[in-house]
Amino acid sequence: MLKELIIHAAAGTNSGDDQSMILLKEKDGERILPLLTSSQIASVIIMRAHVSSLMTLPLPVSTADIGVILMKKFGIRLTRVELTHLKDGVFFCRVVGERDGDVQTVELCQAPDGLLMAVVAKCPIMIEEDLLQAQYMHPTGDNSFALNINTLSRKMLEDALQYAVEAENYETASRLRDELAKRSSQNETHQE
Numbered sequence: 037m038l039k040e041l042i043i044h045a046a047a048g049t050n051s052g053d054d055q056s057m058i059l060l061k062e063k064d065g066e067r068i069l070p071l072l073t074s075s076q077i078a079s080v081i082i083m084r085a086h087v088s089s090l091m092t093l094p095l096p097v098s099t100a101d102i103g104v105i106l107m108k109k110f111g112i113r114l115t116r117v118e119l120t121h122l123k124d125g126v127f128f129c130r131v132v133g134e135r136d137g138d139v140q141t142v143e144l145c146q147a148p149d150g151l152l153m154a155v156v157a158k159c160p161i162m163i164e165e166d167l168l169q170a171q172y173m174h175p176t177g178d179n180s181f182a183l184n185i186n187t188l189s190r191k192m193l194e195d196a197l198q199y200a201v202e203a204e205n206y207e208t209a210s211r212l213r214d215e216l217a218k219r220s221s222q223n224e225t226h227q228e
Contacts (some may be wrong), residue, residue: 037160038118043155044068045087046078055091058082058151059173060161067178068161069119069163070187071127073148080173081148084155100152111135114157117150122171124219125189185215193219 044061047070056078057070067091073081080098107114112135116195119129120143127147174183188196193216200209 038065039065039165040166041069041119041150041161041168043081043161048075049154053193055192058148060151060163067168068087068181069168069172070183071147071151072125072189072192073177074185077152077215079147081151081155085168086150089149098152101155104156107133112140114153115139116160116162117154118162118164119147119150119167121167122186124188127193134170136218185211190219192218194224 040063041060044059047057047059054075056074057072058078058081060069061067061105062069062073082091084098094183104114112133112152114131114133116132117129118132119127121128127173129145129150130144131145131150131153151161171184171187173183176182185193193212197209197212197216200206200212
C-alpha cells in the first residue's frame, strides 16, 4: 500500500561534509523519513516546497523546472514520485507520468532529483508502507530520534564507528563495521 509523504524540514548532519537530511513526514501520520542529500539540494527542495506554494517563479531555476516544462510541452503530466528502495545510504525513486491515459515510468532516479520534480510539478510523493515502516526515524525521547543504519552515508558510518570505538561501545561498533563490510562486498560484486 502506498503512503503519501510531505516535505517537512531539512536538518544538518554535523558530519563535517556537505550533507543534510530532508525530512519527509507521513501525510496524516507521525512517521518521519530521513533522506540524505547535499546541503545545497536540501535548501533548494525546502525553498521550493514552501515558497513555490506562495508564488510562481518567473523563470526556470533548476533542471527539474526545465524537465517539468518539457513534459508539459509534450503533453505529459507528472502524476507522482515513488520512493522505491535504499542502497548504500541513497534513496532511489520512480517518476510516474501520464500522457493520453498511457502511464510511463522512469526508474532509478536518485530521490532528491525526484523530490525536486515533485515539488515543481506539485504532485504527490509516495512510498510503500513496508519501506516507510523499515526506514522511518524512531523517537527515542527528549526530542531525539534514532536513524536506521542503512540510511547513513559511508562517511557518516565511518565517523560513527570511530566514535563508538572511542566510547568503547563495541556492540554498536560491530554493527557499524558489519554495515561497512556489507557495502564494500556489494560494491566489489557490482564491479566484477
